[in-house]
Amino acid sequence: MSDNHLRLGVNIDHVATIRNARGGAYPDPIRAAKLAEEAGANGITAHLREDRRHILDADIEGLMEALTVPLNFEMAATDEMQKIALRHKPHAVCIVPEKREERTTEGGLEVAREENKLAHFIAPLRDVGCRVSIFIAADQRQIEAAHRIGAGVIELHTGAYCDFHAEGKLDDAARELEALREMSAYAHSLGLEVHAGHGLTYDTVQPVAAFPEVRELNIGHFLIGEAIFRGLTPAVHEMRRLMDEARG
Numbered sequence: 347m348s349d350n351h352l353r354l355g356v357n358i359d360h361v362a363t364i365r366n367a368r369g370g371a372y373p374d375p376i377r378a379a380k381l382a383e384e385a386g387a388n389g390i391t392a393h394l395r396e397d398r399r400h401i402l403d404a405d406i407e408g409l410m411e412a413l414t415v416p417l418n419f420e421m422a423a424t425d426e427m428q429k430i431a432l433r434h435k436p437h438a439v440c441i442v443p444e445k446r447e448e449r450t451t452e453g454g455l456e457v458a459r460e461e462n463k464l465a466h467f468i469a470p471l472r473d474v475g476c477r478v479s480i481f482i483a484a485d486q487r488q489i490e491a492a493h494r495i496g497a498g499v500i501e502l503h504t505g506a507y508c509d510f511h512a513e514g515k516l517d518d519a520a521r522e523l524e525a526l527r528e529m530s531a532y533a534h535s536l537g538l539e540v541h542a543g544h545g546l547t548y549d550t551v552q553p554v555a556a557f558p559e560v561r562e563l564n565i566g567h568f569l570i571g572e573a574i575f576r577g578l579t580p581a582v583h584e585m586r587r588l589m590d591e592a593r594g
């Protein structure tokens with residue numbers, strides 16, 4: 347794979363959201379993950395929220411058994427989640443901020459304020475071989491703190507850019523995109539691997555995919571929604587096509 351290759355991680359959380367609406371066994375997020383893998387996803391992302399609103403513990407177990415591509419396990423920095431991650435040892439652990447009352451992940455992790463605590467928190471995860479990624483806003487202070495605590499990877503939160511775009515506030519979207527561009531380059535210059543994601547759609551993916559420093563995009567909610575209309579395989583193929591086109 348060339349150095350310029352941009353990986354696509356498919357987030358299957360919202361297959362579980364639909365399943366949990368009825369509390370049964372379908373649609374099965376593991377089946378969706380396997381289908382995404384067959385469609386060309388380079389990894390699968392799943393967020394085990396503390397309130398278990400979508401992904402459940404058994405899903406993480408199932409994904410660890412079933413996947414041949416890497417699992418990016420998103421979790422809050424809590425003792426409970428650390429134990430789960432240490433038991434499964436996924437390829438990557440992405441530390442995200444979590445609030446029970448939020449509808450979705452509203453912002454990036456406050457690394458700078460919690461530097462010592464987070465450095466201790468991620469050390470055992472790194473010791474067992476997990477790549478540790480930190481989900482942060484495009485903010486130089488947070489990037490520098492993520493670097494200092496020893497994270498190898500950051501994932502930049504693209505939600506504000508996508509929300510402004512969806513609301514037609516194109517000047518605000520352009521400002522957010524510029525911050526993402528500058529901070530991708532800055533993080534890369536520190537030796538961090540740069541990922542990005544949250545809220546990306548066919549309409550918003552290309553400008554982010556075009557940043558040469560970004561190595562992976564994690565995309566879920568839009569793709570699972572699009573799968574209702576065109577099927578998951580064609581939905582993933584179209585995202586891949588747009589990413590490749592943007593990458594040139």
Ligand SMILES: CC(=O)[C@@H](O)[C@H](O)COP(=O)(O)O
Pocket residue numbers: 357359393395420442449450451481543544566567
């Ligand atoms: C951290 C992140 O961006 C993803 O986990 C995404 O937010 C999907 O999960 P939620 O919709 O529950 O936030």
Ligand SMILES: NCC(=O)COP(=O)(O)O
Pocket residue numbers: 357391501542543544545546564565566567568
């Ligand atoms: N970390 C971002 C992610 O996994 C996917 O976010 P979304 O596309 O579901 O908003």
